[in-house]
Amino acid sequence: MTTRRNILPGFGISTGFTLAYMSLVVLIPLSAVFLKAASVEWSQFWATITAPRLIASYKLTLGTSFVSALLNAGFGLLVAWVLARYEFPFKRIVDALVDLPFALPTAVAGIALTAIYSQNGWFGRYLEPLGIKVAFTPLGIVVALMFVGLPFVVRNVQPVLEDLDSEIEEAARSLGATRWQTFRLVIVPTVLPALLTGFALAFARGLGEYGSVVFISGNLPNTQISSLLINTKLEQYDYAGATAIAVVMLILSFALLLGINLLQSRTRRFQETA
Amino acid sequence: MEDTPKRSRTNSGNAFIRWLLIGFALVFLAVFLVTPLLTVFVEAFAKGWGAYKTAIVEPDALSSIYLTLMAAAVAVPVNTMFGIAAAWSITKFDFIGKNVLVTLLDLPFAVSPIISGLIFVLMFGAQGWIGPWLAEHDIRIIFAVPGIILATMFVTVPFVARELIPHMQAQGREEEEAALVLGATGLQTFFRVTLPNIRWSLMYGIILCTARAMGEFGAVAVVSGHIRGQTNTIPLHVEILYNEYNFVGAFAVASLLTLMAIVTLALKKFVEWKISE
Numbered sequence: 001m002t003t004r005r006n007i008l009p010g011f012g013i014s015t016g017f018t019l020a021y022m023s024l025v026v027l028i029p030l031s032a033v034f035l036k037a038a039s040v041e042w043s044q045f046w047a048t049i050t051a052p053r054l055i056a057s058y059k060l061t062l063g064t065s066f067v068s069a070l071l072n073a074g075f076g077l078l079v080a081w082v083l084a085r086y087e088f089p090f091k092r093i094v095d096a097l098v099d100l101p102f103a104l105p106t107a108v109a110g111i112a113l114t115a116i117y118s119q120n121g122w123f124g125r126y127l128e129p130l131g132i133k134v135a136f137t138p139l140g141i142v143v144a145l146m147f148v149g150l151p152f153v154v155r156n157v158q159p160v161l162e163d164l165d166s167e168i169e170e171a172a173r174s175l176g177a178t179r180w181q182t183f184r185l186v187i188v189p190t191v192l193p194a195l196l197t198g199f200a201l202a203f204a205r206g207l208g209e210y211g212s213v214v215f216i217s218g219n220l221p222n223t224q225i226s227s228l229l230i231n232t233k234l235e236q237y238d239y240a241g242a243t244a245i246a247v248v249m250l251i252l253s254f255a256l257l258l259g260i261n262l263l264q265s266r267t268r269r270f271q272e273t274a
Numbered sequence: 275m276e277d278t279p280k281r282s283r284t285n286s287g288n289a290f291i292r293w294l295l296i297g298f299a300l301v302f303l304a305v306f307l308v309t310p311l312l313t314v315f316v317e318a319f320a321k322g323w324g325a326y327k328t329a330i331v332e333p334d335a336l337s338s339i340y341l342t343l344m345a346a347a348v349a350v351p352v353n354t355m356f357g358i359a360a361a362w363s364i365t366k367f368d369f370i371g372k373n374v375l376v377t378l379l380d381l382p383f384a385v386s387p388i389i390s391g392l393i394f395v396l397m398f399g400a401q402g403w404i405g406p407w408l409a410e411h412d413i414r415i416i417f418a419v420p421g422i423i424l425a426t427m428f429v430t431v432p433f434v435a436r437e438l439i440p441h442m443q444a445q446g447r448e449e450e451e452a453a454l455v456l457g458a459t460g461l462q463t464f465f466r467v468t469l470p471n472i473r474w475s476l477m478y479g480i481i482l483c484t485a486r487a488m489g490e491f492g493a494v495a496v497v498s499g500h501i502r503g504q505t506n507t508i509p510l511h512v513e514i515l516y517n518e519y520n521f522v523g524a525f526a527v528a529s530l531l532t533l534m535a536i537v538t539l540a541l542k543k544f545v546e547w548k549i550s551e
Contacts, residue, residue, distance in 0.1 A: 009460035014363035021356045029393040082299040096543045103535035105489025107509040108528040112310035208386030211491035227388040246389045257384040
């Protein structure tokens with residue numbers, strides 16, 4: 001496009017309102033965390049974020065988020081595949097259901113999952129005799145994070161699978177590739193960027209998730225996630241401590257957000273050239 | 275669909291694998307998604323319709339419903355206006371820093387809900403930036419309704435803009451330019467050309483924004499202070515009842531949010547169908 005003058009009105013007012021609103025509601029409040037952190041003595045800040053209880057919480061938060069995102073990548077790929085490729089009864093309802101974790105408030109998911117997996121629950125009563133404790137253990141956190149993270153994987157992978165030309169697969173097959181080779185060498189490379197994006201989004205969501213986790217984790221010494229510790233510090237009016245943990249988590253989420261944006265722009269490029 | 279018969283032919287050879295995969299996927303979804311959904315209603319009606327009704331018409335429950343609706347009634351229209359303005363600015367014009375703005379738009383999605391609440395405590399709380407000034411003038415934001423509204427606004431900022439931007443990007447600016455050249459005013463162009471074009475994506479964004487506004491837990495929990503009958507939203511009321519081991523009550527109130535989620539999903543499907551038309 002040449003330097004054609006843009007005749008559309010409202011640039012000033014729409015951009016001005018956008019910037020003002022973003023600043024007031026998002027950016028200034030978020031900067032409060034960093035300003036507060038800057039006012040804390042470095043040694044005290046460091047002591048807070050490296051306390052054994054916090055190190056344990058980072059490990060737990062990162063570990064459960066990673067495991068649940070990994071499981072979701074597998075199950076999400078399966079669900080996306082089935083929805084994109086096969087016809088079966090009630091498919092539209094099943095497809096709508098995949099978005100349930102986006103629509104269901106996290107606190108509701110939290111109490112429902114706790115009820116299911118606790119000692120007397122629908123699943124808990126059968127798992128407990130087998131020695132598998134889910135509620136009030138890190139495993140419960142994984143279950144909750146799988147619930148909230150699943151749609152991220154399915155909704156990223158599904159459109160790519162739907163667009164994937166079945167002729168390419170047929171070409172591979174007619175050239176003598178086995179079903180497994182076609183899957184491994186044709187389908188997997190095509191969906192990989194979308195699968196990675198879905199995995200990263202589910203992982204990022206897991207790091208910050210609170211509502212569904214607090215109920216099933218039960219706030220025991222070995223099930224305290226980082227978000228919960230921020231809240232505990234706040235309830236003790238330890239603003240400096242809460243802020244210090246928040247800074248660590250924010251830096252982590254920003255890094256992930258940046259990575260996800262890069263991944264998504266690569267996925268788009270890939271789809272455009274494909 | 276031209277290639278449908280071809281596809282079914284390639285698949286017909288392995289019906290066994292197909293049904294195995296479908297079976298696995300459905301069992302997985304039944305265990306992880308359908309069971310929690312059913313649990314809510316089974317637990318809510320565990321002691322019958324009477325106990326269910328009592329839990330919902332109880333004054334504290336009603337006040338939590340009222341507060342939730344109020345917070346959504348402020349946050350959703352404001353964020354809808356913001357979403358339209360942001361999408362208009364980002365998709366119809368080119369300016370320096372546009373990509374940064376698009377990235378910043380996602381920030382509330384990337385931040386833990388607890389941190390979303392914390393930031394408002396740091397600003398308006400007793401030891402916060404302007405906390406002392408607010409206390410002097412007897413204005414309460416934290417542990418009061420304004421804080422809840424602010425936190426709700428923060429977590430729902432991106433929803434409408436996120437839905438509108440790709441749609442308006444794809445549409446370009448030719449139609450609006452044509453209207454303007456033909457003599458329409460800016461507002462006429464917006465209401466007669468742009469708005470009809472984006473109405474379904476706009477609806478979609480508003481639906482998602484409303485669901486999140488009514489269901490937000492973490493951010494609101496931090497700023498609310500859990501004052502019964504005053505600063506409890508529906509999710510917070512659920513938490514209190516649950517922690518008091520009043521499971522029937524907790525699930526009864528939670529069933530309202532679950533119904534909202536089901537309606538959201540149905541509307542979402544409907545709007546998706548309208549968009550694809």
